[in-house]
Amino acid sequence: MAKxxxxxxxxxxxxxxxxxxxxxxxxxPQDERTLGKIYNLAANITxxxxxxxxxxxxxxxxxxxxxxxxxxxxxxxxxxxxxxxxLFNLSQAKSxxxxxxxxxxxxxxxxxxxxxxxxxLYYMLKHDIKPTKEPTFHDQGECDPVIEDCEVLLExxxxxxxxxxxxxxxxxxxxxxxxxxxEIDCSKMGSGGYAIPSIVEPSVIQFKECKADFVLHVEKxxxxxxxxxxxxxKKHNCILTHGNGQPPRGVRRLLNRxxxxxxxxIYCLLDNDPWGYYIYSVVKQGSINLAYxxxxxxxxxxKFIGLxxxxxxxxxxxxxxxxxxxxxxxxxxKQIAEYPWFVHKKxxxxxxxxxxxxxxxxxxxxxxxxxxxxxxxxxxxxxxxxGDFLD
Amino acid sequence: MAKxxxxxxxxxxxxxxxxxxxxxxxxxPQDERTLGKIYNLAANITxxxxxxxxxxxxxxxxxxxxxxxxxxxxxxxxxxxxxxxxLFNLSQAKSxxxxxxxxxxxxxxxxxxxxxxxxxLYYMLKHDIKPTKEPTFHDQGECDPVIEDCEVLLExxxxxxxxxxxxxxxxxxxxxxxxxxxEIDCSKMGSGGYAIPSIVEPSVIQFKECKADFVLHVEKxxxxxxxxxxxxxKKHNCILTHGNGQPPRGVRRLLNRxxxxxxxxIYCLLDNDPWGYYIYSVVKQGSINLAYxxxxxxxxxxKFIGLxxxxxxxxxxxxxxxxxxxxxxxxxxKQIAEYPWFVHKKxxxxxxxxxxxxxxxxxxxxxxxxxxxxxxxxxxxxxxxxGDFLD
Numbered sequence: 001m002a003k004x005x006x007x008x009x010x011x012x013x014x015x016x017x018x019x020x021x022x023x024x025x026x027x028x029p030q031d032e033r034t035l036g037k038i039y040n041l042a043a044n045i046t047x048x049x050x051x052x053x054x055x056x057x058x059x060x061x062x063x064x065x066x067x068x069x070x071x072x073x074x075x076x077x078x079x080x081x082x083x084x085x086x087l088f089n090l091s092q093a094k095s096x097x098x099x100x101x102x103x104x105x106x107x108x109x110x111x112x113x114x115x116x117x118x119x120x121l122y123y124m125l126k127h128d129i130k131p132t133k134e135p136t137f138h139d140q141g142e143c144d145p146v147i148e149d150c151e152v153l154l155e156x157x158x159x160x161x162x163x164x165x166x167x168x169x170x171x172x173x174x175x176x177x178x179x180x181x182x183e184i185d186c187s188k189m190g191s192g193g194y195a196i197p198s199i200v201e202p203s204v205i206q207f208k209e210c211k212a213d214f215v216l217h218v219e220k221x222x223x224x225x226x227x228x229x230x231x232x233x234k235k236h237n238c239i240l241t242h243g244n245g246q247p248p249r250g251v252r253r254l255l256n257r258x259x260x261x262x263x264x265x266i267y268c269l270l271d272n273d274p275w276g277y278y279i280y281s282v283v284k285q286g287s288i289n290l291a292y293x294x295x296x297x298x299x300x301x302x303k304f305i306g307l308x309x310x311x312x313x314x315x316x317x318x319x320x321x322x323x324x325x326x327x328x329x330x331x332x333x334k335q336i337a338e339y340p341w342f343v344h345k346k347x348x349x350x351x352x353x354x355x356x357x358x359x360x361x362x363x364x365x366x367x368x369x370x371x372x373x374x375x376x377x378x379x380x381x382x383x384x385x386x387g388d389f390l391d
Numbered sequence: 392m393a394k395x396x397x398x399x400x401x402x403x404x405x406x407x408x409x410x411x412x413x414x415x416x417x418x419x420p421q422d423e424r425t426l427g428k429i430y431n432l433a434a435n436i437t438x439x440x441x442x443x444x445x446x447x448x449x450x451x452x453x454x455x456x457x458x459x460x461x462x463x464x465x466x467x468x469x470x471x472x473x474x475x476x477x478l479f480n481l482s483q484a485k486s487x488x489x490x491x492x493x494x495x496x497x498x499x500x501x502x503x504x505x506x507x508x509x510x511x512l513y514y515m516l517k518h519d520i521k522p523t524k525e526p527t528f529h530d531q532g533e534c535d536p537v538i539e540d541c542e543v544l545l546e547x548x549x550x551x552x553x554x555x556x557x558x559x560x561x562x563x564x565x566x567x568x569x570x571x572x573x574e575i576d577c578s579k580m581g582s583g584g585y586a587i588p589s590i591v592e593p594s595v596i597q598f599k600e601c602k603a604d605f606v607l608h609v610e611k612x613x614x615x616x617x618x619x620x621x622x623x624x625k626k627h628n629c630i631l632t633h634g635n636g637q638p639p640r641g642v643r644r645l646l647n648r649x650x651x652x653x654x655x656x657i658y659c660l661l662d663n664d665p666w667g668y669y670i671y672s673v674v675k676q677g678s679i680n681l682a683y684x685x686x687x688x689x690x691x692x693x694k695f696i697g698l699x700x701x702x703x704x705x706x707x708x709x710x711x712x713x714x715x716x717x718x719x720x721x722x723x724x725k726q727i728a729e730y731p732w733f734v735h736k737k738x739x740x741x742x743x744x745x746x747x748x749x750x751x752x753x754x755x756x757x758x759x760x761x762x763x764x765x766x767x768x769x770x771x772x773x774x775x776x777x778g779d780f781l782d
Contacts, residue, residue: 109763112763114620114621114763114764115616115617115620116613116617116759116763117613117616117617117756119613119754119756120613120617120756120759120763121759123711123712123754123756123757123758123759123760124759124760124763126709126711126712126760127709127710127711127760128709128710128711135710135711136711137711164613164616166612166613167561167583167612167616168559168612168635170558170586177581178581179580179581179582179583180581180582181581182579182580182581183579184579184580184581184583188573188574188575189570189573189575189585189586190568190569190570190571190572190573190575190588190595190596191570191571191588191590191595191596192558192570192575192585192586192587192588193585193586193588194580194583194584194585194586195561195580195583195584195585195586196583197581197582197583197584197616198616199582204581204582205581205582221557221558221559222507222508222510222511222555222557225506225508225555225558225588225589226507226508226511229505229506230505244559318517318518318519319518319519319526320514320517320518320519320526320527320528321514321517363510363514365508365510365511365514366514367514368507368511368512368514368515369514369515369517369518372500372503372505372507372511372515373505
C-alpha cells in the first residue's frame with residue numbers, strides 16, 4: 001500500500017482491505033483518492049446529522065443550461081451551478097438515498113478491487129427497502145443518472161468508481177502497452193488486434209514504448225480491417241484504432257491519453273455525413289451529456305481526415321456511391337453547423353454547406369469503388385502528406 | 392505457391408498474380424480451391440455459350456422449405472432442391488448478371504490477396520450498365536442475398552470468398568494462436584483481450600499451443616470483463632470468449648474450430664430468456680438463413696451453462712432481479728420449444744416451461760445481487776463440477 005496513506009482517520013481508506021473471497025486488496029493511489037472522496041461525502045453528512053442539521057449535499061447541475069464551450073481549453077465544460085439534495089424533503093429524499101447508495105456501491109467495489117458494469121451495479125444495489133415493498137431503483141433507467149450524479153459530486157470519472165461501460169474498439173500499431181501487468185506489443189496482434197478495454201486509466205494501462213508518429217482513428221471496424229490488412233500502420237508508423245461507430249468511453253479516453261501523454265496527433269477518418277461530423281465533435285470537444293468529463297475524455301487537437309463533400313468529384317467516384325440526404329440528415333447538419341466550436345470555422349461551414357448543396361452523403365467505403373486499397377494507399381497518405389484536414 | 396498447382400489450364404489460378412499495387416500475391420491452398428471453383432463456374436457458362444446453348448446455372452435453394460435438421464449430424468442442413476438462373480429469361484437475367492458479378496468480385500479479391508466487407512464489395516461492384524442508367528445494384532439489400540447465392544453456388548464460405556462481416560467478440564485464456572504470422576499468447580492479453588477477427592479460417596489463424604481444457608463462451612462483453620478480471624480462465628484452465636450478443640460469424644467459426652480441431656468442450660453462459668436460448672440454438676445447430684454453412688459454423692456438442700429458470704430460488708436471488716416476460720418473450724419461447732432439436736428434449740421442455748410459468752426472465756448479471764464474483768467463484772464452478780448443464 002502507498003506509504004503516504006494516513007492512519008485511522010475516518011476520511012481515509014485505512015483499514016486492511018479484503019475482497020469478497022477474503023484476499024487482501026492493494027489499493028492504487030488513484031483508488032485511495034477515490035475512496036477518500038467517498039469517505040468525505042459520508043463524513044460531511046454524518047457531521048450534519050450529529051449536530052442536528054438537516055442532511056443535505058450540493059450536486060453540480062448536469063443540465064444543458066450549465067454547460068458551455070470553454071474557448072481557451074476548447075472543450076465543453078460544466079458551469080458552477082449546483083442543486084441541493086435534501087434528506088428531509090419529500091421530493092428529494094429518494095434521490096438522496098439513491099445517491100448515497102450508489103456512492104456506497106462504488107466504495108464496496110473500490111475496496112474489493114473489483115469492477116462491474118453499470119448494469120451489474122444496478123443489480124448489486126437493487127432491493128426492497130424493508131419493511132416496505134418500495135425498491136431502491138425501479139429499473140436501470142433510474143440508476144444510470146444517479147451514477148452520473150455521483151461522478152460530478154465526487155469529481156471522479158465513472159471508471160474511477162470502478163464502473164465499466166460496454167467495450168468495443170480495437171487497436172494495432174507501433175506501440176507497446178502494459179495492461180494489468182501483461183506487456184502487449186500492438187505491432188504483433190495479427191488481423192484481430194488488441195481489444196481496447198473500457199477502463200484505460202493509468203492504473204490499468206501504461207504506455208511502455210511508443211515509436212508511432214500519430215494515431216489514425218477510423219469510424220468502422222470494417223474500415224479498420226482494411227487498414228490493418230494493408231499494414232497501413234507499419235508503412236506510416238502509426239497506431240490504428242476504431243470505436244465501432246461512436247467510440248465508447250474507453251476509446252475516447254485512450255485517444256485523450258495517447259495525445260496528452262505521448263503527444264501523438266489524432267486523425268479521425270469518418271464518413272461525410274452528419275453522423276461522422278457528430279462523432280468528430282464528441283472525440284474533439286466532448287459530449288453535452290458528459291460535459292464534466294470533457295477534459296479527460298475529449299481531444300481538442302484531433303483533426304478530421306474523413307471523407308469530404310468535395311471528394312465525389314476530386315476522387316472521381318462513380319455515381320452509385322452517392323447516398324441521398326434525408327430530412328433528418330439535413331436537420332442534423334444544420335444543428336451541427338451551429339455548434340459553438342463549428343460556427344466560427346469557415347472550413348467547417350463550407351464543408352457542411354457543400355454537403356447540403358450536393359444533396360448526398362458519402363461513406364469511407366465509397367472509396368472502394370476506385371480500388372480496394374485506394375483509401376489506404378492513396379487517399380489518406382495524400383491528405384497526411386499535404387496536411388489537408390479539417391480542424 | 393503450392394507446388395501441386397496445375398499449369399496453364401483455364402480452370403486453375405495459374406498466372407502470376409499481383410495485387411493492386413503490383414506486389415506479387417502468394418495464394419494459399421484454400422484460395423486456390425476457391426479460385427478453381429470460380430473458374431469452373433465461368434468455364435461452364437462460356438462452354439454453354441460456345442455451343443449456342445442458353446447460359447444457365449443451378450443454385451441450391453435457400454428457402455425454408457429446403458432446410459432440415461440432420462439428426463445424425465445434429466445441424467441444420469440444406470436439402471438438394473435447386474433453382475435455375477437463366478440469362479435469357481427476363482425475370483432472371485438481372486440476378487444472373489449480379490451473381491456472375493459477385494463471383495467476379497470475389498475472384499478479384501482472392502487474386503489480389505485482399506479482403507473486404509460486404510459493404511465494400513457492394514461499392515466495388517456498383518456501377519451503371521452503360522449506355523443505360525440501370526445500376527448493377529440499387530442498394531446493398533440487393534447485393535447481400537446474391538453474396539449468399541454465391542456461397543451456396545460455389546460451396547465456399549463467405550470468408551473463403553475474401554468477404555468479412557462485422558467483427559466483435561474477444562478472447563483470452565490458455566491458448567497461443569498464430570494470426571497472420573503473429574504469435575499471440577492469449578494468456579497475456581491484460582484486461583482488453585485479443586479481438587477475434589471476422590475471418591478465422593486456417594489460412595489466417597492457426598492454433599499453436601493449447602493448454603486449456605474447455606471454452607467458456609459468455610453472451611455479453613460486460614460479463615466477459617467480470618470473468619477476465621477474476622482470472623477465471625487461469626483458475627479453471629480454459630479459454631474465455633464472448634460475441635457481444637448473438638456471436639458474429641467469426642466467433643461461431645472459431646468455437647467450431649476450437650471444438651473440432653482441439654477437442655475442447657464449449658460451454659455457453661447465456662441469459663435465462665428466449666434470446667439466450669436462441670443464441671444457444673445458433674451456436675449449436677446453426678441458423679436457418681445460413682443452413683448451408685452449419686457444418687463449419689455450428690457446434691452441436693456445445694452445452695448450455697446459462698442461467699436457468701430454477702435459479703431464482705436455487706441461488707437465493709432478490710426479488711428485484713426478476714424481469715417480467717412480455718408477449719414477444721412468450722411467443723418466442725413457445726416457438727423455440729418447437730424447434731426440432733429442442734422438441735424431444737425433456738430438459739429443455741421443462742426449462743422453457745418453467746420460465747413461462749415463472750413469468751419472468753433472468754440475466755446473468757442478476758447473480759451480482761448475491762455478490763460481485765458469485766458468478767465466477769460459485770455459480771459456474773459448481774455447474775462445471777457437477778456437470779450440470781443443458782444439452
